[in-house]
Amino acid sequence: MSGRGGLWRDALSRLAGNRVALVSLAILALMVVAAVVGPFLLDYREDQIDWAHMAAPPLSAQGHWLGTDRLGRDLLVRTLYGLRVSMGIALLATLVSLAIGVSWGAVAGYLRGRTDALMMRVVDVLYALPQVFFVIILTVVFGRSPATLLVAIGAFGWLTMARIVRGQALALREREFVEAAIVGGAGTARIVTRHIIPNLLGPVIVFATLTVPQVILVESFLSFLGIGIQEPLASLGNLIADGAVEMETLCLLLASCCWCSASTSWATACATPSIRGITDGAARDQQADGGFRRTTRHSRG
Amino acid sequence: MHNKSGFAEAASFFVPAQPVIVTMLAYVARRLLGAIPTLAVIVTLSFVMTRLAPGGPFDEEQALPPEIRANLEAAYGLDQPMAVQFGRYVAGLLRGDFGPSYKFRDFTVTELIASGLPVSLTIGAAAMLLAITLGIPAGIWAALRQDRLADRLVMSLAVAGISVPVFVIAPFLALVFGIWVHWLPVAGWTPGRPGDLVLPVVTLALPVIAYLARLTRGSLLEVLRAPWIRAARARGLPPHRILLVHALPGALLPVVSYLGPAVAAVLTGSLVVETIFGLPGMGRHLVQGALNRDYTLVMGMVIVYATLMITMNLMADLVYAWLDPRIRRERRL
Amino acid sequence: MDFDGPRGIRAVDHVELSVERQSCVAIVGESGSGKSQLLLACTGLLAANGRASGSVCFDGMELLGAGDPAAQIRGSGIGFVFQDASGSLTPHRRIGDQLAEAGGATMADAERMLERVRLPDARRHLAEYPHELSGGMRQRVAIAAALMPQPQLLFADEPTTALDVTVQAEIIALLADLCRELGMAMLLVTHDLGVVSSLAERIAVMYAGRIVESDEAARFLAGPGHPYSAGLLAAVPRLDDPPGSELRTIAGTPPRPGMILPGCRFEPRCAHAQARCRGEDPPFVRHGAAGVACHFPLKQGER
Numbered sequence: 001m002s003g004r005g006g007l008w009r010d011a012l013s014r015l016a017g018n019r020v021a022l023v024s025l026a027i028l029a030l031m032v033v034a035a036v037v038g039p040f041l042l043d044y045r046e047d048q049i050d051w052a053h054m055a056a057p058p059l060s061a062q063g064h065w066l067g068t069d070r071l072g073r074d075l076l077v078r079t080l081y082g083l084r085v086s087m088g089i090a091l092l093a094t095l096v097s098l099a100i101g102v103s104w105g106a107v108a109g110y111l112r113g114r115t116d117a118l119m120m121r122v123v124d125v126l127y128a129l130p131q132v133f134f135v136i137i138l139t140v141v142f143g144r145s146p147a148t149l150l151v152a153i154g155a156f157g158w159l160t161m162a163r164i165v166r167g168q169a170l171a172l173r174e175r176e177f178v179e180a181a182i183v184g185g186a187g188t189a190r191i192v193t194r195h196i197i198p199n200l201l202g203p204v205i206v207f208a209t210l211t212v213p214q215v216i217l218v219e220s221f222l223s224f225l226g227i228g229i230q231e232p233l234a235s236l237g238n239l240i241a242d243g244a245v246e247m248e249t250l251c252l253l254l255a256s257c258c259w260c261s262a263s264t265s266w267a268t269a270c271a272t273p274s275i276r277g278i279t280d281g282a283a284r285d286q287q288a289d290g291g292f293r294r295t296t297r298h299s300r301g
Numbered sequence: 302m303h304n305k306s307g308f309a310e311a312a313s314f315f316v317p318a319q320p321v322i323v324t325m326l327a328y329v330a331r332r333l334l335g336a337i338p339t340l341a342v343i344v345t346l347s348f349v350m351t352r353l354a355p356g357g358p359f360d361e362e363q364a365l366p367p368e369i370r371a372n373l374e375a376a377y378g379l380d381q382p383m384a385v386q387f388g389r390y391v392a393g394l395l396r397g398d399f400g401p402s403y404k405f406r407d408f409t410v411t412e413l414i415a416s417g418l419p420v421s422l423t424i425g426a427a428a429m430l431l432a433i434t435l436g437i438p439a440g441i442w443a444a445l446r447q448d449r450l451a452d453r454l455v456m457s458l459a460v461a462g463i464s465v466p467v468f469v470i471a472p473f474l475a476l477v478f479g480i481w482v483h484w485l486p487v488a489g490w491t492p493g494r495p496g497d498l499v500l501p502v503v504t505l506a507l508p509v510i511a512y513l514a515r516l517t518r519g520s521l522l523e524v525l526r527a528p529w530i531r532a533a534r535a536r537g538l539p540p541h542r543i544l545l546v547h548a549l550p551g552a553l554l555p556v557v558s559y560l561g562p563a564v565a566a567v568l569t570g571s572l573v574v575e576t577i578f579g580l581p582g583m584g585r586h587l588v589q590g591a592l593n594r595d596y597t598l599v600m601g602m603v604i605v606y607a608t609l610m611i612t613m614n615l616m617a618d619l620v621y622a623w624l625d626p627r628i629r630r631e632r633r634l
Numbered sequence: 635m636d637f638d639g640p641r642g643i644r645a646v647d648h649v650e651l652s653v654e655r656q657s658c659v660a661i662v663g664e665s666g667s668g669k670s671q672l673l674l675a676c677t678g679l680l681a682a683n684g685r686a687s688g689s690v691c692f693d694g695m696e697l698l699g700a701g702d703p704a705a706q707i708r709g710s711g712i713g714f715v716f717q718d719a720s721g722s723l724t725p726h727r728r729i730g731d732q733l734a735e736a737g738g739a740t741m742a743d744a745e746r747m748l749e750r751v752r753l754p755d756a757r758r759h760l761a762e763y764p765h766e767l768s769g770g771m772r773q774r775v776a777i778a779a780a781l782m783p784q785p786q787l788l789f790a791d792e793p794t795t796a797l798d799v800t801v802q803a804e805i806i807a808l809l810a811d812l813c814r815e816l817g818m819a820m821l822l823v824t825h826d827l828g829v830v831s832s833l834a835e836r837i838a839v840m841y842a843g844r845i846v847e848s849d850e851a852a853r854f855l856a857g858p859g860h861p862y863s864a865g866l867l868a869a870v871p872r873l874d875d876p877p878g879s880e881l882r883t884i885a886g887t888p889p890r891p892g893m894i895l896p897g898c899r900f901e902p903r904c905a906h907a908q909a910r911c912r913g914e915d916p917p918f919v920r921h922g923a924a925g926v927a928c929h930f931p932l933k934q935g936e937r
Binding site for chain 3: 327502527528531532533534536537538542546547550551
């Protein structure tokens, strides 16, 4: 894996130069820290009901920075918990996808031939299924728990991963060190685990970071509809849904609608552009380079 | 083939030569045959998953005496072996019968689907049309003013549109336009009041507009770098002609191939939009079915949605194949 | 001519050139000498990060300036033939359609032009797409496309470099004949001296972004004034060289665009270089019809 250090350093330095990416990274880090540490610093728990202050606007009541919802639970804490839940599920589901996808793709790419064709056929068939709808079916069937959600989302996230990994594995298989391992008598499993997988982790990790926001979106989407995370657990999705409900029944209290939706929507909206901003930033710099190189090639007499 | 205006020329580009039609039909047939197994898998998987559920659909009722339970199950054919149930279900599907709804005892799934389908299709189609008419020109405009204010503005908005999910935009838009400003209604749909549909359609269309704008801009910029564009300029052709006839056809190809996924996004988004704006479409039925654990309803809906997506993908692929210069040029697929 | 980039490259510097009506001028130079950029700049076709300054005068009209004044003369005033023929034609449009695009042209005109560029079976090709033709045929079509608007001046940027040797001669002959028939002037850019000798009335030599010599063709080929030109001519293998003899080359490599040397740019490679050459950039000095940018141009005896 020589030369890898140079590639990483190059990517990092390019990242450092891109302001959008840096800002996004900062926001993301802030949110992660807030989600993990925040609830410990606040006075209220996420399911604690403050009977004295129901549906209070922000800063109006003691210690309720963002106010409370109509059941009297502190919104700031619930938002942070929602962040925790959403990010947690996203990370775990991504890990599940990673595990299945990498194994599947590496084996398929390494074995080639008919096994590969068959394994990829499975991927193709599953790929054609509409993800969200089938996750819905799974939740209908197996109940609406975080565990179901995790498995259901992970069950569809591994497909693209498998394709990418397979492509990499196909290429890696031709490298000398794999041939050396084969000649040295190593078994398939050993070769795959010790030689192939470690060498394709680079792009795989990048892709995995891309799947995290997608999973957050799917999970929030479902929680919003009521099919995902259930009360009293908080997820960004069902927090937004709560806020939306507020608008209709308490439509006279314009302020209440505003803070409920705003606080949770902001959290969701921030999480995804942050991650997108980072990967976009790194990718765009590469693009700009290529473009410029092309223009200079045109420019040469 | 004498001189025409730029638009007529561009239109004539889309008329294939005679032999191409034959190869196109072959391509259509191939793709249709390919779509059928996918549908089959979807139906089978849905069926298997719902039947594998622990417990039955009647578990959530208040405790039923066993005999009534057995009668109910027999009435719905749930006491038959799996294979038989599956066979009956597929037979029903081919007849257009999705089975009865377990929760809405008075309705069959087919009726529920039929009641919701027109609404969903209307807003879906309207959203796609809006997206295409706004997104593509926006992308072209941004590409032509690359790196100037207009471009940066459009692209920033596009990033926002892509990043912010439907279920965040929808409440915000409803809040701003419906409640704060009282311009548009936010819930329900009375047929004959198109104003009710404005917010849902716009909400649905926004992510697609954003993505189309970005895609078109990037693709057009790419095509404009091609050497033959410079050669066309060197021949003294006017810029609008170069854009329309020499640049756009190639630039729009990636856009066409995005249309399939775009429809999928609109269909998925319609679940949220119909729920939040209280529209009596399929999406809302699906969500309620999911919350009620109404197996047949959910299954039927998923099959309908999946069929819609596959059909749209197929059509997008066909349009792409029609336009793809490789295929048009070589008359081979 | 400046290019903005991370380092701000100056590709072309101090060019003085003129092309008379119905004459043929050739610009000779190595890759990277900036000759293609010169042509592009004159017609306003530079890449987005390029900037041209100075004056380009076509038939009394200034072509450089804000707002792309060159747009008016592209095509009908100055035609352009590019090096890469397949890059000159839009792949998804038929040849006939592309030729007939110029204002007021009909299919019949297009067919006649194809015949004029000696493309056999012209009518059939009208309905074909560019990729269905061979390289040489594509270049003929590209020439036809450039000539459709009946330009007064034709810029030809290495029109034969990408073609087979056998086809090269044909294309060059074609260009020469066309210029005569149509009463057209031509500015031909090439790195191939053999091409130049048969075609050009005047020859200009570019090196490292400057015109270093300009002279009538016959006198130039008999004996150039600039050491670089002499080296170029000497480098052309001759049929009467004894077999097994080494190719004569000019030692060293040309400076990269952006490397601005204080003195003469050819000095590092010049066999006749002296102290003055390193410190002082020689100006382009005219003697009648000839001009050379050298402190110590080769005299008659040395040529």
